[in-house]
Amino acid sequence: MDRRRFLSSTLAGAAVAGFPHLAFGAGRRLRVRADVPAMTLSGAETILPKAVVKELGASLHGSLMLPGGEGYDAARALWNGMFDRKPALIAQCSGPADVASAVNFAREHNLLLAVRGGGHSIAGKSVCEGGLMIDLQHMNGVHVDRQRRVARVEGGALLSNLDHETLPLGLATTSGTVSHTGAGGLTLGGGIGRLCRQHGLTSDNLLSVDVVTADGKLRRAAADEHDELFWGLRGGGGNFGVATSFEYQLHPLDNEVLGGAMMYPIEQASEVLKVVNDFSRKAHRELSLSGNLLMMRNGRGFVMMSITYSGDVRKGEKHLRPLLEYGNPVRKGVQKTLYSTLQTANDQQLAAGRHYYMKSGYLPEISDEFIDELVRRVEPSDKREQVVVMTQLGGAIRDLPDDATAYSHRYGEFDLMIGAAWDDAAANDANVTWGRDYFGAVQDYTKGFYTNSLMDESADAIHKNYLGNYPRLQALKNEFDPQNLFRLNANIAPTV
Numbered sequence: 001m002d003r004r005r006f007l008s009s010t011l012a013g014a015a016v017a018g019f020p021h022l023a024f025g026a027g028r029r030l031r032v033r034a035d036v037p038a039m040t041l042s043g044a045e046t047i048l049p050k051a052v053v054k055e056l057g058a059s060l061h062g063s064l065m066l067p068g069g070e071g072y073d074a075a076r077a078l079w080n081g082m083f084d085r086k087p088a089l090i091a092q093c094s095g096p097a098d099v100a101s102a103v104n105f106a107r108e109h110n111l112l113l114a115v116r117g118g119g120h121s122i123a124g125k126s127v128c129e130g131g132l133m134i135d136l137q138h139m140n141g142v143h144v145d146r147q148r149r150v151a152r153v154e155g156g157a158l159l160s161n162l163d164h165e166t167l168p169l170g171l172a173t174t175s176g177t178v179s180h181t182g183a184g185g186l187t188l189g190g191g192i193g194r195l196c197r198q199h200g201l202t203s204d205n206l207l208s209v210d211v212v213t214a215d216g217k218l219r220r221a222a223a224d225e226h227d228e229l230f231w232g233l234r235g236g237g238g239n240f241g242v243a244t245s246f247e248y249q250l251h252p253l254d255n256e257v258l259g260g261a262m263m264y265p266i267e268q269a270s271e272v273l274k275v276v277n278d279f280s281r282k283a284h285r286e287l288s289l290s291g292n293l294l295m296m297r298n299g300r301g302f303v304m305m306s307i308t309y310s311g312d313v314r315k316g317e318k319h320l321r322p323l324l325e326y327g328n329p330v331r332k333g334v335q336k337t338l339y340s341t342l343q344t345a346n347d348q349q350l351a352a353g354r355h356y357y358m359k360s361g362y363l364p365e366i367s368d369e370f371i372d373e374l375v376r377r378v379e380p381s382d383k384r385e386q387v388v389v390m391t392q393l394g395g396a397i398r399d400l401p402d403d404a405t406a407y408s409h410r411y412g413e414f415d416l417m418i419g420a421a422w423d424d425a426a427a428n429d430a431n432v433t434w435g436r437d438y439f440g441a442v443q444d445y446t447k448g449f450y451t452n453s454l455m456d457e458s459a460d461a462i463h464k465n466y467l468g469n470y471p472r473l474q475a476l477k478n479e480f481d482p483q484n485l486f487r488l489n490a491n492i493a494p495t496v
């Protein structure tokens, strides 16, 4: 019997037999009336005796969820609606002790393991079919030490949780541009956002990480403790364990900034992107700049300059004059605004639950030839909305050498992302093919890709993408996760 049939038939049988699959946690009566079918790390089928499942549930202060139980479907749903996977168990953890219990359980039973922070893995890596899912959604606390300008953030917090506590205090660190993204996944892979040219990647602002490693131990990784692990956690993704909290250096930020977008008809795409590229060469570090193409289903399309200037507003107005006075925009939307407003401005447009496909690559430089090729490929389709985003990097990201942390792509001048969104599952194949073809046509202009934009790259491409940092990362993987328990990520393969 194949794996899928095994799981569905066993689960169906269990449901007929009145298998309760209820959510439960410590202090509540645990009702598991049947053994639980599950999936091992190697993809084999296994059966978890109900007694051991009950034991895991009793050990948690959070909840243990089984298929059919209350909250189970909400917990397993990711941002990208393409992925509809059903873990055998979901441990919704309340803190590091719960995480340690769940990690120990997965290791002892050799279970396929997924770790969910904010659930924004574009490739659906934070949910698994038939294994154990560690869900950190409720570990979302943020505490700010105003004196030290340090934020301590739990491993499942969203960027909105972080901004909510720091911005009213006039403090911030680099985070992403969509507030429902998880701080955990974003930080472990790098972290690119409106402040990165000024303050570096999110991971460059890390002071320490508390992490439960594959042996179930809670360790603190920082410059003065487990420093090699700390190095690997800053760019190595979720490969080394479950990060239960992060400490970030914060920086003063005046909430009043200059921001918004200048929009032009899609017919002007080439010239506008060239203006963005030319201007980027002299851009202040306070400027976050991207050139974007948008194509709606109805055939209407726009090219946009997306701008945030987070320094002195007057200085910004002067600096940005060549952009703000360029051409005849259909919408001139750059104005004095609040940084906190910009941080949530894209939230609706990138709502959870739709189907998404995205491919990304770093651009070490941008040529006119590249822009012309990129633009030539834009064509309307009623199957999807399309977006192309070219985000300027550089600035403070380049202040550190390539091997300062495990993030391997400091050379990138821009990050290129080509993506599509749609709702009808019947269009999945066509839209994935479109995305692959489009990206394939310009891939030669890119070098490596952002691990946080992982989509469907091969294991080999993932290894190569860590560039010169790979051997060091592999040594860390051998030390902290020789069994490759944490494999649903931009995976580093252990060799022991």
Ligand SMILES: Cc1cc2nc3c(=O)[nH]c(=O)nc-3n(C[C@H](O)[C@H](O)[C@H](O)COP(=O)(O)OP(=O)(O)OC[C@H]3O[C@@H](n4cnc5c(N)ncnc54)[C@H](O)[C@@H]3O)c2cc1C
Pocket: 079, 114, 115, 116, 117, 118, 119, 120, 121, 122, 125, 126, 136, 155, 156, 175, 176, 177, 178, 180, 181, 182, 183, 184, 185, 186, 187, 188, 189, 190, 191, 192, 193, 237, 238, 239, 241, 242, 243, 244, 350, 452, 453, 488, 489, 490
């Ligand atoms: C709408 C959207 C907007 C985005 N915008 C940006 C942006 O502006 N800047 C940017 O840099 N990136 C951006 N990204 C990419 C984003 O950084 C990655 O998708 C990131 O992995 C999301 O983290 P998460 O915790 O939400 O995801 P999850 O799906 O929960 O996890 C992603 C990966 O990280 C692992 N992981 C998550 N939390 C932990 C943890 N605490 N400990 C160990 N492993 C963990 C998971 O196992 C998984 O492998 C965006 C993605 C989306 C979907």
